[in-house]
Amino acid sequence: MGLLTNRVERSEIKPGDHIYTYRAVFAYSHHGIFVGGSKVVHFTRVGTSSKSDDDIYNQPSSCQTFPDCGFRQPKSGVVLSCLDCFLQKGSLYCFEYGVTPSFFIAKVRGGTCTTAESDPPETAIHRAMYLLQNGFGNYDVFQNNCEDFALYCKTGLLTVDRLGVGRSGQASSVIGAPLAALLSTPLKLLMPSPVGVATVTAGMYCMSRYATDIGVRTDVIKVAVEDLAMNLGWMNTEEVDTESEVLTGPLT
Numbered sequence: 001m002g003l004l005t006n007r008v009e010r011s012e013i014k015p016g017d018h019i020y021t022y023r024a025v026f027a028y029s030h031h032g033i034f035v036g037g038s039k040v041v042h043f044t045r046v047g048t049s050s051k052s053d054d055d056i057y058n059q060p061s062s063c064q065t066f067p068d069c070g071f072r073q074p075k076s077g078v079v080l081s082c083l084d085c086f087l088q089k090g091s092l093y094c095f096e097y098g099v100t101p102s103f104f105i106a107k108v109r110g111g112t113c114t115t116a117e118s119d120p121p122e123t124a125i126h127r128a129m130y131l132l133q134n135g136f137g138n139y140d141v142f143q144n145n146c147e148d149f150a151l152y153c154k155t156g157l158l159t160v161d162r163l164g165v166g167r168s169g170q171a172s173s174v175i176g177a178p179l180a181a182l183l184s185t186p187l188k189l190l191m192p193s194p195v196g197v198a199t200v201t202a203g204m205y206c207m208s209r210y211a212t213d214i215g216v217r218t219d220v221i222k223v224a225v226e227d228l229a230m231n232l233g234w235m236n237t238e239e240v241d242t243e244s245e246v247l248t249g250p251l252t
Contacts (some may be wrong), residue, residue, distance in 0.1 A: 003103070006093040006112050010083065016121020018095035018150045020111070021087045029111050031095065031150040032086055033128040038066070040086040041128040043149035045139040046077045076135040078149070097154060104213060105206045111147055115215030118154040127153040127225040134229060157220045158228075 013019060015036035020029045032042030063069035069082040083092075097118035099107075104115050118124065136149050152158060214220050 003106055006096060007091055008094045010092060013092070013094060014121065016124040018097070018118075018124070018154050019086075020093050020095060020147075020150075021090035022093075023088070023090065029093070029147070030086075031111070031147040032081075033124055033150055033153045034083070035125050035128055038083045039069075040081050040083055041132050041153075042079055042081065042086060043131075043136050043139065043146045044077045044079055046075065071132075073133060073135060076132075077139050078132050078136050080132055095150065095154075101210065101216075104215075105210055108206070110209055114151065114155075115213055116151075116155050116157065117215075119156060123156070124153045127156070130225045131228075136228075151214060152228075155214065156222045156224070157214050158223050159214075159217070160219045160221055 013034050015034060017034045018031065019034050019040065020031040022029050030042065032040040034040050063082055063085050065084070066082040068080060069085055071080040072078060093112070095111075096113035097116060099113045099115055101115060104113055107113055131149070131153070136152075137144055139145065210216065
């Protein structure tokens with residue numbers, strides 16, 4: 001992995017890694033946690049008739065290799081898939097944690113890295129497997145998407161302000177680009193050169209991405225996965241108390 005690409009080979013990933021692949025000719029990326037045994041736990045949209053990649057797992061799995069591929073709890077968007085079905089013939093990429101601010105800003109595309117440090121791999125796997133049994137709330141493209149799920153599994157961090165942008169670098173990029181263009185518009189009167197305006201706009205875009213990174217935000221808190229439902233109001237207390245214990249180690 002490096003500045004230009006995070007692409008890796010299958011032999012390079014380890015249980016507990018945050019992986020992703022691109023969909024729709026690099027239009028967006030889909031994220032998940034590799035839990036070992038060629039299996040990935042990831043978060044998708046449910047309860048819709050659309051045909052987008054985030055909805056495909058509403059249907060029974062057609063995987064001929066792994067009988068449990070496509071497993072999810074009723075009405076939950078957290079899915080267990082084999083690596084082949086997760087990638088859907090796309091390339092494999094590994095998300096980076098603990099990068100320097102300069103490296104983060106140089107990565108122009110969001111959803112590839114964060115300055116936040118990750119927890120141990122076994123902790124990420126435990127969170128992913130727990131959420132596979134208990135859910136991760138309702139899917140929201142800006143506040144609670146597949147990247148938000150993977151980031152939480154790796155760091156345990158949640159944003160306090162549920163009305164603002166989530167932890168997703170992709171969502172921050174979508175919001176940051178138009179914002180940077182808007183803020184740089186008055187500078188066109190002061191800078192006759194299009195190159196100068198473009199440079200300022202790019203700088204604002206990168207800084208807006210950095211400001212929303214979970215590694216530097218001040219509105220994030222560490223939440224244990226067992227307390228997640230109560231913190232976010234996903235289920236009542238009685239339901240939380242009766243949740244069963246789930247597998248905490250990597251699948252084999």
